Amino acid sequence: MRIVEVKAVKDENPNVRTLFFADDLCSSAKAGQFVMVWIPGVDEIPLTLSSIGSQSMDGFSSVTVAEVGEATRALKSMETGELIGVRGPFGNHFETISRSGRALVVGGGIGMASLMPLIDRLTMEGVETTVLLGVKSRRDLLFTERLSELSSRGGINLLVTTEDGTYGAKGLVTELAENVISSERFEIIYSCGPEAMMHKIFKIAEEHRIPAQLSLERIIRCAIGICGSCVLGPYRVCKDGPIFTSDQLRTVRDFGKFKRGFDGRKTPI
Numbered sequence: 001m002r003i004v005e006v007k008a009v010k011d012e013n014p015n016v017r018t019l020f021f022a023d024d025l026c027s028s029a030k031a032g033q034f035v036m037v038w039i040p041g042v043d044e045i046p047l048t049l050s051s052i053g054s055q056s057m058d059g060f061s062s063v064t065v066a067e068v069g070e071a072t073r074a075l076k077s078m079e080t081g082e083l084i085g086v087r088g089p090f091g092n093h094f095e096t097i098s099r100s101g102r103a104l105v106v107g108g109g110i111g112m113a114s115l116m117p118l119i120d121r122l123t124m125e126g127v128e129t130t131v132l133l134g135v136k137s138r139r140d141l142l143f144t145e146r147l148s149e150l151s152s153r154g155g156i157n158l159l160v161t162t163e164d165g166t167y168g169a170k171g172l173v174t175e176l177a178e179n180v181i182s183s184e185r186f187e188i189i190y191s192c193g194p195e196a197m198m199h200k201i202f203k204i205a206e207e208h209r210i211p212a213q214l215s216l217e218r219i220i221r222c223a224i225g226i227c228g229s230c231v232l233g234p235y236r237v238c239k240d241g242p243i244f245t246s247d248q249l250r251t252v253r254d255f256g257k258f259k260r261g262f263d264g265r266k267t268p269i
């Protein structure tokens, strides 16, 4: 584990904060990989890298945290100059496609964190990319400046849905995805968000015979494939994932249905 200083923070919305830091190993991470972040005196939790130093202007990597419990609350209240521990990067990564193909990226809420370095990479490689972002309400929008900048430069086609209709189209991002996929051709679909949402995206992708790469979450403790707390069918999310392909997910019966809690018992999703 390396101890790193928080170099800057950015509030994405009232519940989500991005923390920037300098770290050589994270700088050479691949899009979709995660790190274990130690919050001194509190806990160590898995978080995806929301930017990768080698791809960002200032050379900083970042994690973006949504407050859900004790550890995320402590991390979200951290300020510039405070120290955190970082292990990793761990896991596999999103595979990009050739620039002749078209990519659809579907993010739900904080799931967008995992997709941001992928979007950076796709635009750098000149892949025509449509990004669908779904949040509950206007106040939950995140990565607004980064996405608007990419959109205004023509790097991506950005479409937003809110469940209450306060921004963009009213409804679920899965409904928008269904419409977009029915009217345009994509070579690949990438997604990260609540598992119920990704399960729906997976089904739409299967109906249209489009390969998908989805980033899944399970309880992660060791992050190196030893403890077994992250099992998903025959896979360990920390080592074999967190990115899974349609070919893999077709055979995983728990996908979209059950996950295991800290005691190892299955609970419905």
Ligand SMILES: Cc1cc2nc3c(=O)[nH]c(=O)nc-3n(C[C@H](O)[C@H](O)[C@H](O)COP(=O)(O)OP(=O)(O)OC[C@H]3O[C@@H](n4cnc5c(N)ncnc54)[C@H](O)[C@@H]3O)c2cc1C
Pocket: 034, 043, 044, 045, 046, 047, 048, 049, 063, 064, 065, 066, 067, 068, 069, 070, 071, 072, 073, 110, 113, 114, 216, 217, 218, 219, 220, 221, 242
């Ligand atoms: C690969 C991966 C990447 C993630 N990336 C992000 C991210 O970029 N941003 C973000 O905000 N969140 C991310 N998460 C979720 C984040 O790890 C949890 O929200 C966090 O661990 C909750 O801790 P807590 O103490 O605040 O809440 P708790 O009250 O301890 O837990 C709240 C819920 O969070 C989940 N959770 C708790 N501990 C873990 C754990 N060790 N591993 C996985 N899930 C856990 C459980 O579903 C639990 O019910 C990611 C999870 C995984 C597995």
Ligand code: FES
Pocket: 219, 220, 221, 222, 223, 224, 225, 226, 227, 228, 229, 230, 231, 236, 237, 238, 239
């Ligand atoms: S977190 Fe220990 S095996 Fe995956």
